[in-house]
Amino acid sequence: MSQDIAAYTAPFAEVAHQRTVFPEGLALDCGATVAPLAVAWRAYGTLNAARSNAILVCHALTGDQYVAETHPLTGKPGWWGNVVGPGLPIDTERYFVVCSNVLGGCMGTTGPREPRAEGEEPWGTDFPQVTIRDMVRAQHRLMEHLGIGRWLAVVGGSMGGMQVLEWAATYPEAVGAAAPIATAVHHSAQNIAFDEVGRAAIHNDPDWRGGRYWEDGSLPARGLSVARMVAHITYLSEQALTRKFGRRLRGASALTFLEDVFEVESYLRHQGSTFVRRFDANAYLTITRAMDFFDLAAEHGGELAAAFRGASAAGTRFCVVSFSSDWLFPTEESRTLVRALNAAAANVSFVEIRSDKGHDAFLLDEPDFHRTLGGFLAGCAERLGV
Amino acid sequence: MSQDIAAYTAPFAEVAHQRTVFPEGLALDCGATVAPLAVAWRAYGTLNAARSNAILVCHALTGDQYVAETHPLTGKPGWWGNVVGPGLPIDTERYFVVCSNVLGGCMGTTGPREPRAEGEEPWGTDFPQVTIRDMVRAQHRLMEHLGIGRWLAVVGGSMGGMQVLEWAATYPEAVGAAAPIATAVHHSAQNIAFDEVGRAAIHNDPDWRGGRYWEDGSLPARGLSVARMVAHITYLSEQALTRKFGRRLRGASALTFLEDVFEVESYLRHQGSTFVRRFDANAYLTITRAMDFFDLAAEHGGELAAAFRGASAAGTRFCVVSFSSDWLFPTEESRTLVRALNAAAANVSFVEIRSDKGHDAFLLDEPDFHRTLGGFLAGCAERLGV
Numbered sequence: 198m199s200q201d202i203a204a205y206t207a208p209f210a211e212v213a214h215q216r217t218v219f220p221e222g223l224a225l226d227c228g229a230t231v232a233p234l235a236v237a238w239r240a241y242g243t244l245n246a247a248r249s250n251a252i253l254v255c256h257a258l259t260g261d262q263y264v265a266e267t268h269p270l271t272g273k274p275g276w277w278g279n280v281v282g283p284g285l286p287i288d289t290e291r292y293f294v295v296c297s298n299v300l301g302g303c304m305g306t307t308g309p310r311e312p313r314a315e316g317e318e319p320w321g322t323d324f325p326q327v328t329i330r331d332m333v334r335a336q337h338r339l340m341e342h343l344g345i346g347r348w349l350a351v352v353g354g355s356m357g358g359m360q361v362l363e364w365a366a367t368y369p370e371a372v373g374a375a376a377p378i379a380t381a382v383h384h385s386a387q388n389i390a391f392d393e394v395g396r397a398a399i400h401n402d403p404d405w406r407g408g409r410y411w412e413d414g415s416l417p418a419r420g421l422s423v424a425r426m427v428a429h430i431t432y433l434s435e436q437a438l439t440r441k442f443g444r445r446l447r448g449a450s451a452l453t454f455l456e457d458v459f460e461v462e463s464y465l466r467h468q469g470s471t472f473v474r475r476f477d478a479n480a481y482l483t484i485t486r487a488m489d490f491f492d493l494a495a496e497h498g499g500e501l502a503a504a505f506r507g508a509s510a511a512g513t514r515f516c517v518v519s520f521s522s523d524w525l526f527p528t529e530e531s532r533t534l535v536r537a538l539n540a541a542a543a544n545v546s547f548v549e550i551r552s553d554k555g556h557d558a559f560l561l562d563e564p565d566f567h568r569t570l571g572g573f574l575a576g577c578a579e580r581l582g583v
Numbered sequence: 584m585s586q587d588i589a590a591y592t593a594p595f596a597e598v599a600h601q602r603t604v605f606p607e608g609l610a611l612d613c614g615a616t617v618a619p620l621a622v623a624w625r626a627y628g629t630l631n632a633a634r635s636n637a638i639l640v641c642h643a644l645t646g647d648q649y650v651a652e653t654h655p656l657t658g659k660p661g662w663w664g665n666v667v668g669p670g671l672p673i674d675t676e677r678y679f680v681v682c683s684n685v686l687g688g689c690m691g692t693t694g695p696r697e698p699r700a701e702g703e704e705p706w707g708t709d710f711p712q713v714t715i716r717d718m719v720r721a722q723h724r725l726m727e728h729l730g731i732g733r734w735l736a737v738v739g740g741s742m743g744g745m746q747v748l749e750w751a752a753t754y755p756e757a758v759g760a761a762a763p764i765a766t767a768v769h770h771s772a773q774n775i776a777f778d779e780v781g782r783a784a785i786h787n788d789p790d791w792r793g794g795r796y797w798e799d800g801s802l803p804a805r806g807l808s809v810a811r812m813v814a815h816i817t818y819l820s821e822q823a824l825t826r827k828f829g830r831r832l833r834g835a836s837a838l839t840f841l842e843d844v845f846e847v848e849s850y851l852r853h854q855g856s857t858f859v860r861r862f863d864a865n866a867y868l869t870i871t872r873a874m875d876f877f878d879l880a881a882e883h884g885g886e887l888a889a890a891f892r893g894a895s896a897a898g899t900r901f902c903v904v905s906f907s908s909d910w911l912f913p914t915e916e917s918r919t920l921v922r923a924l925n926a927a928a929a930n931v932s933f934v935e936i937r938s939d940k941g942h943d944a945f946l947l948d949e950p951d952f953h954r955t956l957g958g959f960l961a962g963c964a965e966r967l968g969v
Contacts, residue, residue: 386825389830402787419783427780430777
C-alpha cells in the first residue's frame with residue numbers, strides 16, 4: 198500500500214467552487230478572527246416567494262456541499278443523492294435545499310488548505326481551531342446572504358447532526374424544524390480515542406512536516422490513509438463488515454500469507470488511498486478536533502436541557518433518529534438528547550431505525566429512515582403552508 | 584508524541600531469557616522449517632512425582648512467559664500475577680505452571696528478532712509466517728522436553744485461548760482440561776480490520792524500512808505505537824474508557840486546543856510509547872497475522888465440531904469463559920464454540936462473567952472469573968487425585 202499511496206504526492210486538483218466571500222470575516226470561539234470568510238455552497242430546487250421552503254443540510258466529517266450532484270473531484274454521485282432530489286425525502290421539487298462546506302473544511306470554505314486571501318499562501322497550521330458553533334455561525338452568514346430568515350428545517354447526520362443541534366441552541370428562531378440523525382450531544386471517550394489514533398497516524402507521517410506539507414506540494418498520504426481506515430471501521434457494524442467480507446480471501450490460500458489477502462483489508466486500503474485524493478490532512482485534524490470538543494451541555498452551564506429552551510419557546514420541531522447497530526453514536530446517546538429535549542418541553546419525536554448497517558446507515562438505502570425523514574419534513578411544510 | 588517516540592531508536596535491552604533449544608527445528612504449516620528452534624519459558628511451583636499437576640498457561644498477543652514475576656524489561660509485575668501464584672486460582676502451591684513465549688514472539692523464542700542461530704543475524708522479515716498451530720507445536724516440544732505426558736490443564740485468554748483450542752484439537756490426549764477464555768474459533772472481519780490498521784501504520788513508518796529496521800538498530804516506533812493505540816481501544820469497553828477518562832481535560836481549557844488535551848489521548852499515547860520499548864514490530868506483524876488466519880473450522884473441513892471429537896473421546900473437560908462487555912471477542916463467539924463442543928459430545932461448562940471492563944477483564948481483578956477458573960481447576964485436580 199505504502200508504494201501506491203506515496204505516489205499521490207501532488208495536492209489534489211483545484212476546483213472552482215461556488216463561493217460567497219464575507220470580507221469582514223468571522224470571530225471564532227477561540228478568540229481569533231478569520232477574515233475574509235469564504236463559504237462554498239450549493240443549492241438545489243427553487244426558493245419560493247415567501248422564502249419559507251429552505252432546508253439546510255449539514256454535512257458530516259468527510260462530506261461536503263456536493264449533496265445531490267456529481268462530485269467534482271471523485272466523479273461519484275453526491276453523498277446524499279438517495280435522500281435529496283425530486284420526489285425524494287428532501288424533495289427538491291418542493292424545497293430549496295442548501296448545503297455549504299463547513300468552516301475548516303477543504304472544499305472551498307475557509308480552512309487550512311485555502312489561501313488566507315486571494316493570491317496568498319494557504320492558512321496551513323496557522324488556521325485557528327474552530328468549533329461546531331463556529332461552523333454554524335459561518336452557515337448563518339450564508340443564510341443572511343441568501344435572504345432567508347428561517348429555515349423550514351435543518352437536517353444532518355453524524356457531525357451534521359451536531360451542527361443541527363448547535364443551530365437549534367444558537368439560532369432557535371431561525372430553525373423551524375431540526376432533524377439530528379445518528380449523532381450525540383458530545384463525543385464519547387471511545388470516539389475521542391479513535392480520533393486520536395487517526396491524528397497520531399497523520400502526525401507520525403514524515404510527509405506531514407509539522408503541517409507544512411503544502412509548502413512543496415507533498416501530502417501525508419500514508420498517515421491520512423490510516424486515519425481513514427480506522428474511522429471507516431467505526432462507521433460499519435460488525436454485521437455489515439462480516440456480510441460484506443466475512444473472512445473471504447482474495448484468491449490466495451491462507452498459507453501464502455500475502456499482504457492484502459483478506460478482502461476486508463483490500464477494501465480498507467482502497468478506502469484509505471482514495472480518501473487522500475480528496476481530503477486535506479490539516480482539515481481532517483481541525484474537524485475531528487471540533488467534533489471532539491463539541492459539548493452542548495458544557496456550553497450551557499452543564500445543563501443540556503438549557504441548550505433547548507430557546508428552541509422550545511420558538512416552537513422548533515425535532516425529529517431525532519438513531520440506528521440500532523450504530524456503535525459510534527449508539528441509540529443511548531439519542532435517548533440522552535431526547536430526555537433533554539423533553540426536559541426543555543420541546544416538541545420532539547424519536548425514532549430508532551432497525552438496521553444492521555451501523556453508523557453509515559444514514560447514508561444508505563434505509564426505506565424506514567427515508568419514510569421517517571420525508572414524513573417529518575412534509576408534516577412541517579404542511580403545518581407552515583409551504 | 585512523534586518527537587518522544589522517535590527518540591526510542593535503539594533496540595530494547597537484551598535479556599538472557601531461560602531457553603531450551605531444539606536443534607532439529609520445527610516444520611511449519613506453511614511448509615518451511617525453522618531450525619534450530621529455541622523456546623523461552625518460565626515455570627512456577629513444583630512438578631509432582633506423577634508429573635500430573637502441570638498446567639500450561641498460553642499468553643495473548645503482547646504477553647510473554649513472565650506470568651507471575653517481575654518483567655525483566657519493564658520492571659512491572661507479571662501479567663497474570665493476580666491469577667497465578669500461591670493460593671491464587673492457578674495455585675502454584677498445588678500446580679506446576681509453565682508458560683513459554685510464543686513462536687514468532689520477541690522474548691526469547693524463535694521469531695523475527697531472534698538470530699537464526701547463535702551468533703547469526705536476526706530472522707527479520709525472512710521469518711516465515713507461523714500459525715497458532717505452529718505455536719502449539721513448539722509448546723508441545725517443550726512439553727516433551729519437560730517429560731510431561733499430559734497437562735492437567737491448558738489455560739489462556741484471547742490469543743492464549745486460541746492456543747488452548749488448538750491444543751485440544753491437535754493433541755487431545757495431552758490435554759486433561761482446557762479453559763479458553765475471552766476468545767473465538769476465528770477472528771471476525773472487524774478484528775481483522777483493526778489488525779490491518781495496525782499493520783498499515785507499521786508498514787507506513789519510514790523507519791520500518793521494509794522490515795529491515797534492525798539492521799542499523801532503528802525501530803518503526805511511531806507506526807508500532809499507533810498500532811498499539813488502536814488495539815488498546817478494542818481491549819476496553821466504552822464504559823471502561825468513559826469511567827477512566829470520560830471527557831476530562833488535562834488542566835487546559837478546551838479552547839486552548841493543545842495536543843494531548845483529553846486524558847484519554849494522553850493515556851493512549853503513553854500506552855503506545857511504552858509498548859515500543861518492549862515489543863518488536865516484525866513480531867507484532869507475524870503474530871497478528873497468525874491470529875487473523877486462525878480458523879479452527881477451516882482446519883477441520885469446515886466442521887467446527889470435528890475439531891473437538893478427539894478431545895471428546897479423550898475426556899478433556901472444557902470451561903469456556905466470556906465477559907459480557909467484551910466487544911472484541913463477544914459472548915456470541917463463545918456460544919458458537921460451546922455449540923460445537925456440545926455437538927462433539929465434549930464435557931463443557933460455559934460461564935459469561937458480568938463485567939463492564941471489556942476484553943481486558945480476563946487480566947483484571949474479576950472475583951467471579953477467578954472463582955470460576957479456580958473452581959474448575961480444583962475440580963479437575965481432585966478428579967485426577969492431584
